[in-house]
Amino acid sequence: MNFDELVAPLGKNKFFGNFAKGACMLIRGERDRFADLVSLEEIELRINDGCNSLTPVQMIGGGQRREIIDKQLAWSSVATRKTDLLQMLREKHSFIMMNMSQINPRIATLIDSIEAAFPNDRVQADLHLYVSTTADASGYDAHRDFPQHKLYLQAVGSTHWQVFETTRPLASDVRAVPAEEETDCLRLVKEFDLNPGDAFYMPPAVFHKVRNLQGPRLSLSIPFANITNQDVPRMDRTYIPFKELFEGKS
Numbered sequence: 001m002n003f004d005e006l007v008a009p010l011g012k013n014k015f016f017g018n019f020a021k022g023a024c025m026l027i028r029g030e031r032d033r034f035a036d037l038v039s040l041e042e043i044e045l046r047i048n049d050g051c052n053s054l055t056p057v058q059m060i061g062g063g064q065r066r067e068i069i070d071k072q073l074a075w076s077s078v079a080t081r082k083t084d085l086l087q088m089l090r091e092k093h094s095f096i097m098m099n100m101s102q103i104n105p106r107i108a109t110l111i112d113s114i115e116a117a118f119p120n121d122r123v124q125a126d127l128h129l130y131v132s133t134t135a136d137a138s139g140y141d142a143h144r145d146f147p148q149h150k151l152y153l154q155a156v157g158s159t160h161w162q163v164f165e166t167t168r169p170l171a172s173d174v175r176a177v178p179a180e181e182e183t184d185c186l187r188l189v190k191e192f193d194l195n196p197g198d199a200f201y202m203p204p205a206v207f208h209k210v211r212n213l214q215g216p217r218l219s220l221s222i223p224f225a226n227i228t229n230q231d232v233p234r235m236d237r238t239y240i241p242f243k244e245l246f247e248g249k250s
């Protein structure tokens with residue numbers, strides 16, 4: 001899958017027209033089009049590689065996220081406390097895996113093509129996997145992300161979205177609003193479900209809240225932002241055919 005296929009059926013020109021206006025975009029697509037981008041087996045492999053991941057899994061609870069790691073072991077400072085993590089999964093916590101833009105060659109190609117779709121900018125993108133193994137799992141408080149834009153792909157299951165505007169000016173460093181303060185400073189402006197194959201684009205700083213009400217879900221959240229420093233190269237996602245090299249076939 002590439003960027004053009006991702007923004008279908010809306011189309012690239014309409015996407016960039018709305019993008020320039022700073023508008024959110026809901027793109028309804030074919031049901032199975034994101035189903036094979038990341039497999040459950042790939043996630044299981046990563047989540048069990050509990051001491052070798054460069055970026056640990058983070059569990060979502062109390063409206064926020066945190067790492068569940070041991071920092072003082074002899075051989076690793078990022079080893080996941082897997083018994084605790086398993087327990088949290090059983091207690092309906094969602095989790096996020098960041099730095100996943102090279103989890104497999106299909107994803108690397110997609111993220112490369114998103115970056116290349118902005119030829120005049122210096123856009124860099126990542127992939128965050130949001131995973132819930134049960135319905136109605138934990139989620140963040142209403143929050144706004146910046147400076148990054150967001151492309152959000154619903155791969156498996158569905159998510160319920162609420163998009164808000166502020167009813168009064170908030171300090172620029174306020175990124176999240178606890179549930180009990182929502183009515184005080186936020187007004188709901190959009191509410192919808194994302195189903196498999198649907199995508200949603202959101203510009204920076206839009207308040208939103210996402211829950212999976214109906215079952216397990218796998219969502220691919222792609223943050224991207226302009227890197228203005230001319231000296232920063234894009235990530236090199238070249239595939240290394242290790243097995244073929246080892247076996248003398250490449």
Ligand SMILES: [Fe+2]
Pocket residue numbers: 143144145208
């Ligand atoms: Fe967010």
